[in-house]
Amino acid sequence: xHRRGVGAGxxxxxxxxxxxxxxxxxxxxxxxxxxxxxxxxxxKTNLEEFASKHKQEIRKNPEFRVQFQDMCATIGVDPLASGxxxxxxxxxxxxxxxxxxxxxxxxxxxxxHRNGGLITLEELHQQVLKGRGKFAQDVSQDDxxxxxxxxxxxxxxxxxxxxxxxxxxxxxxxxxxxxHTVVLQLAEKKGYVTVSEIRSxxxxxxxxxxxxxxxxxxxxxxxxxxxxxxxxQYWLPALFTELYSQDITPEEAKEAxx
Amino acid sequence: MSFAWPWQYxxxxxxxxxxxxxxRQKQLSAWCALxxxxxxxxxxxxMTVREAQDSPLFANRRLQRILCGARAPxxxxxxxxxxxxxxxxxxxxxxxxxxESIQVVLEELRKNGNLEWLDKxxxxxxxxxxRPEEWGKLIYQWVSKNGLTNSVFTLYxxxxxxxxxxxxxxxxxxxxxxxxLQALQQEHxxxxxxxDDGRGVKxx
Numbered sequence: 001x002h003r004r005g006v007g008a009g010x011x012x013x014x015x016x017x018x019x020x021x022x023x024x025x026x027x028x029x030x031x032x033x034x035x036x037x038x039x040x041x042x043x044k045t046n047l048e049e050f051a052s053k054h055k056q057e058i059r060k061n062p063e064f065r066v067q068f069q070d071m072c073a074t075i076g077v078d079p080l081a082s083g084x085x086x087x088x089x090x091x092x093x094x095x096x097x098x099x100x101x102x103x104x105x106x107x108x109x110x111x112x113h114r115n116g117g118l119i120t121l122e123e124l125h126q127q128v129l130k131g132r133g134k135f136a137q138d139v140s141q142d143d144x145x146x147x148x149x150x151x152x153x154x155x156x157x158x159x160x161x162x163x164x165x166x167x168x169x170x171x172x173x174x175x176x177x178x179x180h181t182v183v184l185q186l187a188e189k190k191g192y193v194t195v196s197e198i199r200s201x202x203x204x205x206x207x208x209x210x211x212x213x214x215x216x217x218x219x220x221x222x223x224x225x226x227x228x229x230x231x232x233q234y235w236l237p238a239l240f241t242e243l244y245s246q247d248i249t250p251e252e253a254k255e256a257x258x
Numbered sequence: 259m260s261f262a263w264p265w266q267y268x269x270x271x272x273x274x275x276x277x278x279x280x281x282r283q284k285q286l287s288a289w290c291a292l293x294x295x296x297x298x299x300x301x302x303x304x305m306t307v308r309e310a311q312d313s314p315l316f317a318n319r320r321l322q323r324i325l326c327g328a329r330a331p332x333x334x335x336x337x338x339x340x341x342x343x344x345x346x347x348x349x350x351x352x353x354x355x356x357x358e359s360i361q362v363v364l365e366e367l368r369k370n371g372n373l374e375w376l377d378k379x380x381x382x383x384x385x386x387x388x389r390p391e392e393w394g395k396l397i398y399q400w401v402s403k404n405g406l407t408n409s410v411f412t413l414y415x416x417x418x419x420x421x422x423x424x425x426x427x428x429x430x431x432x433x434x435x436x437x438x439l440q441a442l443q444q445e446h447x448x449x450x451x452x453x454d455d456g457r458g459v460k461x462x
Contacts, residue, residue: 223274224274
């Protein structure tokens with residue numbers, strides 16, 4: 001009696017069918033890969049042509065630069081990867097960000113004694129532009145963030161902390177954990193913070209708040225003010241807007257030379 | 259031209275002696291630089307510590323912050339910080355009164371040679387934005403440049419004479435002038451002498 005679907009024969013048949021499906025699947029996958037590969041190659045060629053045609057624009061225009069890099073990211077190309085290679089040679093884009101990174105380090109070193117190694121993206125931007133002078137290429141905050149991300153990869157002790165609508169850039173290897181970051185974010189509004197504010201906003205115990213504040217004092221990122229009405233205030237020079245317009249003094253500039 | 263205040267002067271914590279050692283050092287340097295610049299600009303005379311607390315130099319009315327001395331009403335004792343290190347920084351002599359902030363700054367100025375206490379009780383002082391030795395050097399430079407070694411001058415001639423009109427030390431008050439000459443005397447470059455109608459100096 002031949003029952004359908006059972007018996008040694010049926011099992012063997014099933015196995016053969018599975019194998020055939022698998023092969024088909026593999027073939028399908030390979031097919032797709034080959035097609036995708038071809039597409040990516042074409043994409044890359046087009047992108048290279050585009051880059052070459054619009055080299056000037058990419059170098060001069062910050063908005064254009066962002067869009068170009070987004071395009072590159074879509075196909076998994078990083079124009080900033082290493083100093084060598086097609087992209088950086090052809091566009092000089094690698095150099096651009098490398099140079100910008102050096103400038104960022106110089107500004108941060110020069111101002112470190114003022115702000116303990118924390119600086120807002122705004123102030124960093126202002127100071128970098130000042131240092132570049134009138135005839136240099138325009139540089140956007142997006143450019144700065146990309147350059148800083150590169151610096152992070154190189155292990156320069158750089159960190160990017162989101163606060164308010166912007167970022168604080170950390171340029172010293174100080175240990176800043178989540179607790180510290182959250183207090184920095186709280187302080188961003190007024191440039192200072194108190195134990196009570198931390199307790200009410202974050203629902204922390206006094207001890208936890210004091211620990212964070214003492215750490216910030218120890219790192220030189222915060223200063224203590226005991227003459228405020230009510231309770232002591234902890235101020236951050238990095239968030240002190242009246243400090244922004246202050247030029248880097250010659251003494252401070254000397255600090256920037258390692 | 260109005261006096262250019264440094265950014266720290268508008269920063270409220272600048273008027274609180276900082277508990278963190280490194281930050282305090284930066285703060286004291288900034289205070290010393292400010293005190294010297296202000297004293298030079300406004301030709302600060304000798305003053306008492308009480309007077310100093312009322313001076314715009316140490317009291318920012320707009321901010322309502324004062325660099326504290328014993329009786330300044332705005333000043334409150336520092337909060338207790340959890341660490342033992344913090345405590346020691348705030349009160350280096352447990353059992354004694356903690357140092358008032360303004361005293362710390364004045365002492366720093368004194369250590370750098372830029373301040374002199376005028377009485378034993380340390381109530382009156384003079385800020386010397388230029389140290390006596392530095393004044394002495396300037397005076398002696400003028401003397402040697404003009405070939406005037408071995409000459410005798412009255413103090414008046416030196417500070418107010420026509421010959422020194424263009425010199426930086428012209429108009430220097432007598433106290434500072436004497437200090438400067440004493441410094442030169444120590445270096446055997448001058449000798450303070452008594453003349454008929456006052457004092458003078460001979461240069462070597």
